[in-house]
Amino acid sequence: xxxxxDFVLELRDARxxxxxxxxxxxxxxxxxxxxxxxxxxxxxxxxxxxxSHQAVYDVLRVxxxxxxxxxxxxxxxxxxxxxxxxxxxHHLVCRACGVIVDVQCAVGLTPCLTASDDHGFTxxxxxxxxxxxxxxxxxxxx
Amino acid sequence: xxxxxDFVLELRDARxxxxxxxxxxxxxxxxxxxxxxxxxxxxxxxxxxxxSHQAVYDVLRVxxxxxxxxxxxxxxxxxxxxxxxxxxxHHLVCRACGVIVDVQCAVGLTPCLTASDDHGFTxxxxxxxxxxxxxxxxxxxx
DNA sequence: GCCGTTTCTTGACTCATTCCAGATTCTGGA
DNA sequence: TCCAGAATCTGGAATGAGTCAAGAAACGGC
Numbered sequence: 001x002x003x004x005x006d007f008v009l010e011l012r013d014a015r016x017x018x019x020x021x022x023x024x025x026x027x028x029x030x031x032x033x034x035x036x037x038x039x040x041x042x043x044x045x046x047x048x049x050x051x052s053h054q055a056v057y058d059v060l061r062v063x064x065x066x067x068x069x070x071x072x073x074x075x076x077x078x079x080x081x082x083x084x085x086x087x088x089x090h091h092l093v094c095r096a097c098g099v100i101v102d103v104q105c106a107v108g109l110t111p112c113l114t115a116s117d118d119h120g121f122t123x124x125x126x127x128x129x130x131x132x133x134x135x136x137x138x139x140x141x142x
Numbered sequence: 143x144x145x146x147x148d149f150v151l152e153l154r155d156a157r158x159x160x161x162x163x164x165x166x167x168x169x170x171x172x173x174x175x176x177x178x179x180x181x182x183x184x185x186x187x188x189x190x191x192x193x194s195h196q197a198v199y200d201v202l203r204v205x206x207x208x209x210x211x212x213x214x215x216x217x218x219x220x221x222x223x224x225x226x227x228x229x230x231x232h233h234l235v236c237r238a239c240g241v242i243v244d245v246q247c248a249v250g251l252t253p254c255l256t257a258s259d260d261h262g263f264t265x266x267x268x269x270x271x272x273x274x275x276x277x278x279x280x281x282x283x284x
Numbered sequence: 285g286c287c288g289t290t291t292c293t294t295g296a297c298t299c300a301t302t303c304c305a306g307a308t309t310c311t312g313g314a
Numbered sequence: 315t316c317c318a319g320a321a322t323c324t325g326g327a328a329t330g331a332g333t334c335a336a337g338a339a340a341c342g343g344c
Contacts, residue, residue, distance in 0.1 A: 017342075019341070020340095021291085021292075050293095051292085054295095054332095054334095055292050073215075073217040092260070101263070103261070118234070118245075119234055121236070121275060121276055123272045124273060125274070126273070129268070129271075132264045135261075138263075160310085161322070163322090196326095197322080199302075200322075201323095
């Protein structure tokens with residue numbers, strides 16, 4: 001797990017100021033992958049005391065823009081964030097309980113980036129979401 | 143393009159009652175792929191006269207549940223609907239203007255359904271979203 | 285330590301979507 | 315064709331994630 005000082009370096013590398021809310025959000029996202037914004041607000045507050053939700057929303061937007069965290073938002077779910085960016089992994093989402101699990105990319109590094117026909121688009125990312133039922137939910141449902 | 147009577151059959155097959163709002167919504171979704179809910183409400187109203195937004199939301203939910211239309215919702219966008227379900231196609235989304243374009247699946251029929259490790263999930267669908275810039279936006283951005 | 289710029293706080297606000305309760309409409313069987 | 319039961323539609327109000335704006339506070343280079 002990255003130490004706080006690693007987050008400081010990440011922020012500096014991205015030309016972003018190092019503030020306690022930002023460090024707390026980076027720590028929260030790293031420790032709780034796929035957490036939604038509300039959970040992150042709770043974790044950050046447990047860490048720092050009172051922090052405005054606006055600050056957390058703003059920090060998350062800045063970090064997403066800088067590429068330090070990734071925002072994922074499966075249909076019908078609120079925004080969630082993760083900091084595991086190096087590997088090109090995808091997500092398994094349970095239709096019943098909404099839990100999200102990481103899956104390594106089946107084919108290699110950036111395989112899915114190749115669409116059959118790009119329609120002239122400049123593609124920079126391919127996002128893959130596998131929908132289904134998690135082990136718990138598939139047994140509970142008759 | 144399917145005639146109205148085809149939609150009647152589709153609804154009957156799905157054990158759903160045939161109502162004018164439902165036919166209008168099916169027609170609107172078929173004629174305007176990737177339309178958001180608000181546009182669909184407008185199209186349906188142009189067709190039938192006054193229809194409550196609640197009716198359209200409800201119809202869309204029922205049709206989605208019955209598998210007659212598919213709901214897609216890229217991050218940061220409102221819900222959009224399409225009726226092109228038979229082929230396993232994916233979507234190209236422009237980060238700048240939000241336009242959505244269909245892409246045929248690169249590999250074949252249901253290739254992406256195979257995750258490297260399913261973590262015990264029962265996977266029923268693989269959704270692929272390619273993010274990038276459409277031709278217009280990539281030339282307008284410096 | 286000081287100053288200019290960036291970031292955080294506070295509080296109100298937007299807008300897609302859902303909930304509710306009552307009125308209406310549709311379907312299958314007689 | 316008509317009826318009863320069930321599903322659907324209406325209109326209005328509520329929910330809740332996310333955004334906007336203006337002033338206060340914190341960061342980091344000097």
